[in-house]
Amino acid sequence: MGTHAAATFEVKSWDEKPYEEIEDGKKLTRASVVQSCHGDIEGEAKVEYLMAYRSDGTASFVGLQRVIGSVGGRAGSFVLQIAGSFDGTTAKGTWFAVAGSGTGELQGLRGEGGFAATHGPRGSMTLDYDIE
Numbered sequence: 001m002g003t004h005a006a007a008t009f010e011v012k013s014w015d016e017k018p019y020e021e022i023e024d025g026k027k028l029t030r031a032s033v034v035q036s037c038h039g040d041i042e043g044e045a046k047v048e049y050l051m052a053y054r055s056d057g058t059a060s061f062v063g064l065q066r067v068i069g070s071v072g073g074r075a076g077s078f079v080l081q082i083a084g085s086f087d088g089t090t091a092k093g094t095w096f097a098v099a100g101s102g103t104g105e106l107q108g109l110r111g112e113g114g115f116a117a118t119h120g121p122r123g124s125m126t127l128d129y130d131i132e
Contacts, residue, residue, distance in 0.1 A: 002130045005071055005113075007039030011121040016051075024055040041127060043069015047082070059086040065095070071129065076104025084114075092116045097129065108132035 016031035031049040047065035063082040069075070079101035084093025094114040102109040109131050117123025 003072060003128070005040035005127045005129065007037050007041035007125050009035040009037045009045065009115070009117075009123055009125055011035050012044075016049075025053070025057075026055055027053045029053065037067065037069065037125070041067065041069070041071050041125065043067060049082075051086075057088050060084070061086065061091075061093070063093075064098075066101075071106060071109070071127065074105035074131065076102060076106030076109075078102040078106050078109045090116060090118050091123075095127075097127075102131070106131065 012034045014031060014033050016029050018027045018029045020028040029051045031051065033047045033049065035045040037043055037045055045065050045067045047063050049061050049063040051059045051061040053059045061084050065080045065082060066077060067080065068077040079098040080095040081098050082093045082095045084091060096112040097109050099110065109129055111127050111129025113125065113127035115123055115125040
């Protein structure tokens with residue numbers, strides 16, 4: 001990938017609900033999240049997470065996130081496919097741009113990266129990308 005983008009994000013809303021309670025505190029949840037992004041990636045990100053919590057409060061998750069705004073000064077939107085884990089303190093994930101999801105000046109965007117966030121509203125993110 002030719003260009004590296006780095007940004008921070010802030011969680012604006014987090015609506016998480018269990019859809020299946022298992023035994024010993026294990027559960028499956030769905031979270032609808034809205035974030036604001038600042039830096040090389042500017043705009044708003046909306047993500048839907050599916051999470052599997054273990055008895056100790058750690059979790060694994062997957063998600064799809066649509067970013068609407070700009071990357072490197074080019075406006076449009078794109079979708080990221082996410083996989084990650086939460087160790088009880090920090091959430092870390094990797095992602096890649098879903099092929100064909102780019103719009104506007106981000107049409108043809110392809111790339112991969114990830115994020116990290118300690119328990120709280122702020123985190124950091126990266127995306128190494130090319131636009132065809």
